[in-house]
Amino acid sequence: MxxxxxxxxxxxxxxxxxxxxxxxxxxxxxxxxxxxxxxxxxxxxxxxxxxxxxxxxxxxxxxxxxxxxxxxxxxxxxxxxxxxxxxxxxxxxxxxxxxxxxxxxxxxxxxxxxxxxxxxxxxxxxxxxxxxxxxxxxxxxxxxxxxxxxxxxxxxxxxxxxxxxxxxxxxxxxxxxxxxxxxxxxxxxxxxxxxxxxxxxxxxxxxxxxxxxxxxxxxxxxxxxxxxLHGVPSNPYTVKYLPPFDEFEVDQCILPQGASTVFPAIPGPSVFLVVKGRGTVRQAFSEELVGEGDVLFTPANAQISVRTTSGLSLYRAGISSRFFK
Missing domain, CATH: 1.10.441.10 (Phosphomannose Isomerase, domain 2)
Structure with missing residues (x-):
């Protein structure tokens, strides 16, 4: 894989x-x-x-x-x-x-x-x-x-x-x-x-x-x-794009000022790319301030909480959920 x-x-x-x-x-x-x-x-x-x-x-x-x-x-x-x-x-x-x-x-x-x-x-x-x-x-x-x-x-x-x-x-x-x-x-x-x-x-x-x-x-x-592909909404702020490949899927997350959301734990690791704005990303034992251009790796089976006071646009790439079914 x-x-x-x-x-x-x-x-x-x-x-x-x-x-x-x-x-x-x-x-x-x-x-x-x-x-x-x-x-x-x-x-x-x-x-x-x-x-x-x-x-x-x-x-x-x-x-x-x-x-x-x-x-x-x-x-x-x-x-x-x-x-x-x-x-x-x-x-x-x-x-x-x-x-x-x-x-x-x-x-x-x-x-x-x-x-x-x-x-x-x-x-x-x-x-x-x-x-x-x-x-x-x-x-x-x-x-x-x-x-x-x-x-x-x-x-x-x-x-x-x-x-x-x-x-x-x-x-x-x-x-x-x-x-x-x-x-x-x-x-x-x-x-x-x-x-x-x-x-x-x-x-x-x-x-x-x-x-x-x-x-x-x-x-x-x-x-x-x-x-x-137009993507399928996962929640009010997140849209999932699922191409016909096992290798990856992509989530687009656009948080307005003062909003927050949660990425549920999944079986595979993820990479997050921040395209615009500033916010915080919290995992089980850590919380990190992120801004435009930052890239974060998160391990498998980790729930990720994201919040922003000013607005934030980020993208998550992970192994296709089809692969785990």
Missing amino acids: GSQSPLSLQVAKALSIQAHPDKSLAAILHKQQPEVYKDDNHKPEMALALTEFEALCGFVGLEEIKTVLQNVPEISEVVGTASANQVLHLSKEAGEKKRKEVLQSLFTKLMSASKAVISDAVFKLISRLNIKSKVRGLTEKEELVLRLEKQYPGDVGVIASFLFNYVKLNSGEALYLGANEPHAYLHGECVECMATSDNVVRAGLTPKKLDVQTLCSILTYKQGFPEI
């Missing part, structure tokens, strides 16, 4: 298009390239928005991919007409396996194209969008592409972003990311919780080391908009 860790993350510039390998693949990659893949664990994660938070996550559905290919000719120029037509001529009745195979072929050709080919395609794309913007309003995705190109000129991630879901979270909404799912955090502040691992396979929107072949080979190629 891997441990979990929460952190507060502020994204001002897009973070890489990436995926995290599943546990069996992580072990293989660690054995083959220990200098790149530092451990043999998987890395499920969740981003819980503190502000409006933007991300790319997973592939859009088949019909939207067809629309993209019709409206973004630069993709067909990179992958070739035959590859694009494979998608365009795919019927709605095509099985899931066939849809995934065709998408994998298209995406792999796009991501594997030479830097020169991609740079030329991105230049044409941006020039076309700038002209279009003078005669019509651009779509949200087109506006995003222009923004990404300014951050990463000539990068394959700029053009590949058309194939991903553009997700906008409001404060208090969460996005979870399973193994082998493509994603990129774009902008905003969140509390991120993940299993303890540094395994990241990157393929775009980054100056860091790329492993395009591995990324394209491991993705699930599932299509459709990802699930957004």
